Amino acid sequence: MAVVEWARFIAGTFFLLIGLGIFVVEMIGVFRFKYVLNRMHAAAMGDTLGIGSSLLGLMLMSGFQMVTLKLFLIIVFLWFSSPVSSHLIARLEVTTSEKLEKECRAVSLRELEAARKKEQEVQP
Numbered sequence: 001m002a003v004v005e006w007a008r009f010i011a012g013t014f015f016l017l018i019g020l021g022i023f024v025v026e027m028i029g030v031f032r033f034k035y036v037l038n039r040m041h042a043a044a045m046g047d048t049l050g051i052g053s054s055l056l057g058l059m060l061m062s063g064f065q066m067v068t069l070k071l072f073l074i075i076v077f078l079w080f081s082s083p084v085s086s087h088l089i090a091r092l093e094v095t096t097s098e099k100l101e102k103e104c105r106a107v108s109l110r111e112l113e114a115a116r117k118k119e120q121e122v123q124p
Contacts, residue, residue: 011060048082
């Protein structure tokens with residue numbers, strides 16, 4: 001029985017360290033990126049993946065109890081709410097940004113089709 005507990009502890013620690021590493025990468029991305037949508041993407045992906053792996057590690061460490069079910073429900077809630085809130089914030093930024101034309105370029109469907117045709121002509 002002690003071997004199973006040690007295996008659970010090691011697996012839980014592994015997932016906690018992965019979550020910690022993801023949080024560090026997220027913070028670096030938030031501080032290094034210049035444009036707000038890039039920063040928001042780094043934060044949203046880091047939150048979803050980092051919190052998910054950290055809570056998975058806690059689930060493994062706590063064993064199979066009622067706490068495990070609660071942690072799983074927290075993971076499910078965060079997986080649904082974090083992308084939705086990030087999407088809404090991104091739409092708000094796109095609709096209200098005055099510097100959007102400087103940061104990115106709008107491409108029409110015709111331009112994309114013309115570029116694709118040009119690429120197909122170049123390739124045999």
